[in-house]
Amino acid sequence: GESNIVQVGVPMIGAVVRGMDLVALANYSGKATARGSDATMALIARGDSGITKGNLASLRGKRIAASFGTINHLYILALLEKGGLAPADVTLVNTPPPDMTVALLAKGIDAFVGWDPWPIVALKDVPGAVEIIRGGDAISYVGFNVALRPWVAANGPTIEKFLIAVSEADQWMRKNPKPAAQVATRWIPGLRQDIAETAMEFNIQQADRRLSANNYRAMHEALDRLHRLGFLRATFDVNKHFEPKHMLKVMQDHPALFADLPPIPADAAIGPGYVFRP
Structure with a gap:
């Protein structure tokens, strides 16, 4: 209330x-x-994590921080599927976004997924940190x-x-x-x-x-x-x-x-009474 x-x-x-x-x-x-639409999301890894830039299959067996029940949780689930992996193939660690950089520095995790500004903070503050992927249209925000x-x-x-x-x-x-x-x-x-x-x-x-x-x-x-x-x-x-x-x-x-935005495509435009059908 x-x-x-x-x-x-x-x-x-x-x-x-x-x-x-x-x-x-x-x-x-x-x-x-x-x-x-996921341009504000990124997966950041330690340089010595064994995770390869652009190779989502290399996430197998790694400890990855995410905030459960949020958009970054959804994002890592989509990235795992995109890499041919299941959630059970990694260890997901429930972590608030502001704590992810510290966890990466302390080597408590191999990587994290997050929304900005935290991936950008990590790239500047964690020596050797690597952006494995940003966005990629893995999800719609x-x-x-x-x-x-x-x-x-x-x-x-x-x-x-x-x-x-x-x-x-x-x-x-x-x-x-x-x-x-x-x-x-x-x-x-x-x-x-x-x-x-x-x-x-x-x-x-x-x-x-x-x-x-x-x-x-x-x-x-x-x-x-x-x-x-x-x-x-x-x-x-x-x-x-x-x-x-x-x-x-x-x-x-x-x-x-x-007026400064691209027009909505005709096949996506909606009006009164619109009904979404999967």
């Missing part, structure tokens, strides 16, 4: 499975224009503005004002990445300006608040992977947990806020 709208990704899926009646209103990170359904039903005008405001902020970030990075240094304690600027260049690639079929697919594919690999006991119909009408209205009434 302390917040009416939150920004959340993979944890929303677990919450819905456990019975929370949540709906996604818009993106906060991801792409409406493409199926793959799952990050939404989310609220409880009863509150959404009663607060349409407030939601639309909020979405206009954050869309304006997104556009400012895309057009002003260096000043936006400076803001980030005040938000994340200890974040250096040079690291923030590098991270922002990746972040703005996913700063697209719009909704399309690609975002429905992103949630469906995340849900399917987590269930198929045994991390979720059940699934749900993603159509029941999107409420796109407010974002669609903002897109229609304020096209200038998105």
Whole structure:
């Protein structure tokens, strides 16, 4: 009850499975224009880990840090599948992102997956650290503005004002990445300006608040992977947990806020009454 709208990704899926009646209103990170969107994610390894750049099969037998139940957990599961491996072929170590660089320095892990700025921090602070892969369209980023359904039903005008405001902020970030990075240094304690600027260049690639079929697919594919690999006991119909009408209205009434973005492909564009079919 302390917040009416939150920004959340993979944890929303677990919450819905456990019975929370949540709906996604818009993106906060991801792409409406493409199926793959993981430019802000990377796998970083120690130089002496035996993990080879570009060779995901070399992850076999390694200790890899991830934050369970988050987008970086989803990312490593997808990378393992891409490399022909199963979760049981590695040891996944549940680690908060700010602790991953320390764990790598201490040789408690061989590698970690994370979102920026932590991969960039590790490359600068861990001698010999190697970026094994960044992005790669292994997943579609799952990050939404989310609220409880009863509150959404009663607060349409407030939601639309909020979405206009954050869309304006997104556009400012895309057009002003260096000043936006400076803001980030005040938000994340200890974040250096040079690291923030590098991270922002990746972040703005996913700063697209719009909704399309690609975002429905992103949630469906995340849900399917987590269930198929045994991390979720059940699934749900993603159509029941999107409420796109407010974002669609903002897109229609304020096209200038998105004029600097690529257009949504015709086969991914959605409208009122849209139903996603896998």
